[in-house]
């Protein structure tokens with residue numbers, strides 16, 4: 001997990017500045033090494049032999065954890081899923097009230113988008129955004145949201 005920052009300029013630029021802080025935590029750096037080793041292991045299985053013309057990127061010359069991190073820092077991308085910059089919750093680090101979607105301590109400001117996810121979802125984020133928007137619409141309109149379902153799912157931080 002990375003702690004992103006989001007800064008709104010007062011200067012010349014009208015665009016906010018987003019800093020993802022990739023590779024800033026030990027977990028992020030470790031998991032990159034694991035991910036590359038895991039992908040290589042899967043793709044080098046005999047079942048893939050007929051499709052396997054050799055590794056293109058990062059390439060077999062990138063071996064050590066340090067080399068993998070260097071490659072990630074140069075070539076890594078967001079995969080278009082920025083999220084979690086103002087998580088909903090009730091603890092000290094949360095920004096948005098999950099019962100109303102209002103920003104804690106600010107009048108007349110709600111946030112309803114991927115930024116309120118407390119942690120990034122396992123899969124792509126478009127469907128979860130739709131789900132939280134549907135629920136937020138009910139909360140804002142004063143309708144009863146659908147009852148919660150206790151569905152088991154995998155989380156890396158809970159094994």
Ligand SMILES: Cc1cc2nc3c(=O)[nH]c(=O)nc-3n(C[C@H](O)[C@H](O)[C@H](O)COP(=O)(O)OP(=O)(O)OC[C@H]3O[C@@H](n4cnc5c(N)ncnc54)[C@H](O)[C@@H]3O)c2cc1C
Pocket residue numbers: 080081082112113114115124125126127129
């Ligand atoms: C190329 C691409 C492919 C993707 N493919 C997938 C995929 O296959 N599956 C998947 O699950 N996810 C996919 N995603 C990710 C997913 O679509 C987005 O992360 C998701 O839409 C984020 O939802 P959001 O509501 O947080 O933000 P957005 O969908 O970006 O919505 C933000 C909205 O705010 C509006 N807005 C911005 N500024 C203002 C303003 N000042 N005033 C009023 N409105 C404003 C914008 O016009 C926009 O409508 C993809 C993303 C991209 C870019």
